[in-house]
Every structure is written in C-alpha cells, then in structure tokens.
Amino acid sequence: MSDRIPILRIGDVLLASIQTDLDDEAVMALQDELGNRIVESGAHGVVIDITAVEIVDSFVGRMIATIATVARMLDAETVVVGMRPAVAITLVELGLSLGGVRTALNLEMGLRALERLRAGRDAGAEQERG
Amino acid sequence: MSDRIPILRIGDVLLASIQTDLDDEAVMALQDELGNRIVESGAHGVVIDITAVEIVDSFVGRMIATIATVARMLDAETVVVGMRPAVAITLVELGLSLGGVRTALNLEMGLRALERLRAGRDAGAEQERG
Amino acid sequence: MSSDTASRTQTITSNDDVVRARQLVRNLAQECRLSLVDQTKLVTAVSELARNTLIHGGGGTMAADFTQEGARRGLRVRFEDSGPGIPDLQQALTDGWTSGDGLGLGLSGSRRLVDHFDIVTAPGEGTTVTITKWAR
Amino acid sequence: MSSDTASRTQTITSNDDVVRARQLVRNLAQECRLSLVDQTKLVTAVSELARNTLIHGGGGTMAADFTQEGARRGLRVRFEDSGPGIPDLQQALTDGWTSGDGLGLGLSGSRRLVDHFDIVTAPGEGTTVTITKWAR
Ligand SMILES: Nc1ncnc2c1ncn2[C@@H]1O[C@H](COP(=O)(O)OP(=O)(O)O)[C@@H](O)[C@H]1O
Numbered sequence: 151m152s153d154r155i156p157i158l159r160i161g162d163v164l165l166a167s168i169q170t171d172l173d174d175e176a177v178m179a180l181q182d183e184l185g186n187r188i189v190e191s192g193a194h195g196v197v198i199d200i201t202a203v204e205i206v207d208s209f210v211g212r213m214i215a216t217i218a219t220v221a222r223m224l225d226a227e228t229v230v231v232g233m234r235p236a237v238a239i240t241l242v243e244l245g246l247s248l249g250g251v252r253t254a255l256n257l258e259m260g261l262r263a264l265e266r267l268r269a270g271r272d273a274g275a276e277q278e279r280g
Numbered sequence: 281m282s283d284r285i286p287i288l289r290i291g292d293v294l295l296a297s298i299q300t301d302l303d304d305e306a307v308m309a310l311q312d313e314l315g316n317r318i319v320e321s322g323a324h325g326v327v328i329d330i331t332a333v334e335i336v337d338s339f340v341g342r343m344i345a346t347i348a349t350v351a352r353m354l355d356a357e358t359v360v361v362g363m364r365p366a367v368a369i370t371l372v373e374l375g376l377s378l379g380g381v382r383t384a385l386n387l388e389m390g391l392r393a394l395e396r397l398r399a400g401r402d403a404g405a406e407q408e409r410g
Numbered sequence: 411m412s413s414d415t416a417s418r419t420q421t422i423t424s425n426d427d428v429v430r431a432r433q434l435v436r437n438l439a440q441e442c443r444l445s446l447v448d449q450t451k452l453v454t455a456v457s458e459l460a461r462n463t464l465i466h467g468g469g470g471t472m473a474a475d476f477t478q479e480g481a482r483r484g485l486r487v488r489f490e491d492s493g494p495g496i497p498d499l500q501q502a503l504t505d506g507w508t509s510g511d512g513l514g515l516g517l518s519g520s521r522r523l524v525d526h527f528d529i530v531t532a533p534g535e536g537t538t539v540t541i542t543k544w545a546r
Numbered sequence: 547m548s549s550d551t552a553s554r555t556q557t558i559t560s561n562d563d564v565v566r567a568r569q570l571v572r573n574l575a576q577e578c579r580l581s582l583v584d585q586t587k588l589v590t591a592v593s594e595l596a597r598n599t600l601i602h603g604g605g606g607t608m609a610a611d612f613t614q615e616g617a618r619r620g621l622r623v624r625f626e627d628s629g630p631g632i633p634d635l636q637q638a639l640t641d642g643w644t645s646g647d648g649l650g651l652g653l654s655g656s657r658r659l660v661d662h663f664d665i666v667t668a669p670g671e672g673t674t675v676t677i678t679k680w681a682r
C-alpha cells in the first residue's frame with residue numbers, strides 16, 4: 151500500500167519531491183531507490199523537496215541523513231528544500247540532526263545552490279593547494 | 281570586557297536572559313555560573329531566554345547543550361525560549377544538536393512548561409510502576 | 411466528522427495506521443486551535459509513539475480526546491499496547507538509547523515536544539503512553 | 547557609515563573582535579538586502595570562521611565587500627591569517643572533526659550555510675577562507 155515517490159532527473163541532479171504523508175515503508179523505499187540512483191547515475195546533486203511535508207520525525211530524519219551520507223561518499227551534495235519553520239523548530243527540540251545537509255527555501259534556490267557548489271568545487275580544486 | 285548575564289531566580293526556576301551579542305568569554309562565564317547556581321540552588325528548572333539573540337553558533341549551542349546536561353544530572357529541566365525560526369533553520373543546516381532541550385515560544389510559556397513538567401513528574405513517579 | 415467519538419480511536423497494526431494516526435491527530439489539533447508549531451510538535455510526537463506501539467509493542471490502539479483544565483482546552487492522546495513492556499524505563503527515556511536500530515529519540519524526544527507525558531509500563535504487562543498538548 | 551571602505555575591514559585578535567565581525571557583517575547583509583534567514587546563516591558562518599581565525603589561526607583579519615554577478619548582488623567576506631595552516635583539509639572539512647575541543651562544525655557547517663566557500667591553506671602558510679552569500 152506504499153506510494154512510490156518518483157525520482158526525477160534534471161541535468162546532473164536527482165529530485166525527489168515528497169507530496170504525501172509517507173508511511174515508513176515508502177520512506178525506506180525512497181531511501182533505497184535514491185541511494186541506487188545516486189550510485190548509478192553519477193549525479194552531482196540530490197534535492198529532496200519537503201515543501202508539502204508537515205512533519206519530519208526521526209524516521210524521515212534518518213532517511214534524509216542517510217541519503218546525504220551516501221551522496222557525500224559519492225561526491226554529490228544533498229539539499230533539502232522547503233522545510234517549514236515549524237518543522238525546523240520541532241527538529242531542534244526532538245534533538246535530531248539531519249547529519250549536515252544543506253537547506254534552501256525552495257526548489258529553484260536549491261538547484262541554484264547545487265550549481266554554485268559545483269562551479270565552486272571545480273574552481274576550488276585548484277585553489278585548495280593544502 | 282565581557283558583559284555578565286544576570287541570573288534571576290523565579291520560585292524554583294533559574295532564568296538567564298541573553299540581551300546582547302555575547303563574546304565567547306561571556307558565554308563561558310554564563311555556562312559556569314548557571315552550572316554552579318543549578319548545583320547550589322537545587323532549582324528544578326532553568327530557562328534560557330534567547331528572544332534577543334540573532335544567531336546561535338556552535339559555541340553558544342554547546343553552552344546550551346552543556347547546561348541542559350548539567351541540569352538533567354541534577355534532575356532539573358532546561359527550556360530555551362524565544363528561538364527565532366531563522367535561528368532554528370540555521371541550526372539544522374549547521375548540523376548542531378542542542379542536546380535535547382525543550383523549547384517554548386516565550387518566557388511565559390517556558391515557565392508554564394516547567395510547572396507542568398514538575399506536576400507531571402510528581403504524579404508520574406507513582407504511575408511509572410515499570 | 412472528526413468530532414464523533416468513533417473516529418477518535420485508531421487501531422495501530424500497520425504502517426498505514428501510523429499515517430492515519432498522524433492525520434487523525436492533525437485534524438483534531440486544528441479543531442482544538444493549537445498553533446501551527448504546536449500542531450507540528452504534537453503530530454511529530456504522535457508519529458514517534460504510534461511507531462513504537464507498532465514496532466516495539468507489537469501493535470495496539472491510539473485514542474484521542476479533548477480535555478479541559480479551567481479555561482484551557484487541550485488534546486490528549488493515549489497509546490496502548492499489550493506488548494513486552496519496558497523493563498528499564500529510565501534507560502528507555504534517555505536520548506539516543508534504543509534496543510533496536512532506531513535513533514532512540516522517540517520517547518525522549520516526544521516527551522519534550524508535548525506539555526504532559528505519562529508512561530505506565532511493566533515487563534509483560536504492555537505499555538501505555540499518554541500525552542497532552544494545551545492550546546494557548 | 548558601514549559603506550565606507552575602512553569599516554569593512556576588521557582585525558580579529560580578541561573575542562570582542564569576533565563580536566564586531568558579526569555586527570559588521572550583519573549591517574552589510576542588511577544593506578545588501580539579504581533575507582532574514584540568509585542574514586542569519588551568513589552571520590552564523592562569520593562567527594564560526596572569525597573564531598577559527600582567532601583560535602586556530604592565532605589572529606588575523608576579516609574583510610567584507612559587496613560583489614556583483616550579472617544582476618545579482620552579494621556579500622563576500624574573507625578571513626585571513628598567517629597561522630599554522632591546515633595540513634589535511636579534507637579531514638578539517640569533515641563534520642565533527644576538530645583538532646582541539648570544538649564541535650568540529652565550524653568549517654563544514656559554515657560551508658553549508660553560504661553560497662560559495664573557498665579555502666586556501668598550506669602548512670606554515672596560513673589560511674584564507676572566502677565566503678559569499680547572494681541576495682535573491
Ligand atoms: N511501546 C513499547 N513497548 C515496548 N518497548 C518500547 C515501547 N516504546 C519504546 N520501547 C523501548 O524503548 C526504547 C527507546 O524507544 P525510543 O526512544 O522511541 O527509540 P527507538 O524507537 O528509536 O528505539 C526502544 O528501543 C524500546 O526498547
């Protein structure tokens with residue numbers, strides 16, 4: 151009975167937009183599928199759109215942190231877009247860390263952040279002469 | 281040159297209200313003094329009012345988490361009041377956990393939460409027959 | 411309508427039921443005029459506790475009702491299962507402690523998110539968690 | 547006014563200077579019309595990086611200026627010190643890694659909080675971190 155979340159590809163970026171209240175099975179399915187797609191596609195960025203998401207509990211939080219970790223291992227960045235302020239405050243009180251993901255106001259800003267990051271990295275690689 | 285933050289006592293609760301942009305020394309002084317006062321006073325609650333605080337960086341975040349830990353060891357609860365939504369979003373992105381503190385909209389709500397908690401605990405002690 | 415007594419009880423025996431539990435409480439919280447932040451906190455706590463009922467308690471029920479204290483109105487939600495119970499409650503209420511592969515923030519975190527948190531449990535006697543959130 | 551060139555440079559040799567650095571950037575960010583959330587993110591990053599300049603770099607300077615890219619305006623802030631430098635940059639950029647007793651979120655966290663993050667460092671040659679935040 152789980153709804154599957156479609157994963158779209160926009161250029162080098164994978165986009166998962168969560169539009170309904172997901173059950174845990176659907177959350178795990180999304181985690182597995184996004185993980186696989188990151189590996190297969192060599193995408194440089196992942197956007198998880200939670201504009202329509204009313205709550206982020208520890209299960210969803212862990213999914214996001216796991217995806218960000220997988221992505222980072224493969225040199226891709228994850229941006230969570232559309233987090234509501236009430237959700238952010240609840241996360242802080244819950245004591246949950248999203249494991250260091252970027253956030254952006256909306257999809258457009260998120261995509262732009264990934265672009266910049268990419269440009270910055272390509273340039274930065276030379277400059278980081280450490 | 282550090283400003284000292286006065287620590288007020290309201291009944292069984294200690295209140296520290298951060299009204300200015302604190303330097304790190306003042307943050308450490310507040311942490312030490314609040315810690316001491318919790319131990320000495322046997323307060324059952326601590327309220328840290330950050331209504332006037334424009335940013336919470338990792339240094340201030342660690343201070344809050346440390347105070348909450350000290351308080352918890354002494355059976356007192358810590359409530360952070362007045363956290364701005366922009367601060368909450370920034371904390372999430374920074375990847376910082378406040379170590380499981382309660383939050384409340386404002387001072388009044390924070391004090392009420394502590395009262396309830398206390399009432400709940402006294403009642404709860406009997407009911408928790410685990 | 412969400413106001414009749416029947417709709418305020420939710421069996422929790424599947425992942426879908428956890429979703430339904432969240433939605434039921436969301437509707438009641440709106441009816442009760444909780445602020446948006448408080449709705450979000452309460453529904454998040456409900457999600458954690460309903461999952462515990464399902465996963466750790468082996469299934470059970472959730473019952474929600476309005477409650478009054480003087481002029482204040484609130485929403486009270488009770489989770490009940492007849493699972494294994496919790497042998498060491500203090501440990502279970504510690505941030506990060508889990509007997510399985512969770513994050514161990516369900517009990518401790520949801521306790522912080524609500525105004526009143528009450529748990530009755532004993533080994534072999536199941537677990538009942540009752541939470542309350544007051545409207546301002 | 548905060549717009550003249552002089553006021554856009556801040557020596558960082560004391561805790562007070564870190565506070566001044568935050569305040570300077572806050573004023574410039576407002577002038578640049580960054581959103582409130584973006585101001586908060588930028589000033590938080592500045593606080594982390596100024597502290598690093600002081601603590602790890604043994605003191606240095608911060609310089610802030612407006613920058614333009616097409617129609618977009620942004621604020622660029624550079625932190626420079628001639629301290630020990632960072633031998634293993636990748637390690638230093640990892641969440642939670644600290645050589646001292648910090649939380650190890652300063653570099654990795656502030657990198658996330660801004661639009662552009664650039665670091666030039668080598669052992670014995672000091673450290674320069676440049677960050678940019680664009681107005682929408
Ligand atoms: N309803 C329940 N029945 C039995 N044990 C429970 C129940 N709820 C919680 N527990 C126990 O308490 C522990 C901590 O719970 P929680 O804080 O929600 O973390 P998590 O669910 O991530 O493990 C669980 O790992 C489990 O051992």
Ligand SMILES: Nc1ncnc2c1ncn2[C@@H]1O[C@H](COP(=O)(O)OP(=O)(O)O)[C@@H](O)[C@H]1O
Pocket residue numbers: 594598599602603627629630631632638639643644645646647648649650651652653654673
């Ligand atoms: N300006 C600097 N000069 C030298 N080393 C630095 C500088 N900034 C950061 N570092 C090194 O990088 C590590 C990680 O920095 P950071 O992520 O800010 O965490 P923290 O400051 O909490 O240790 C520091 O512990 C330090 O070893």
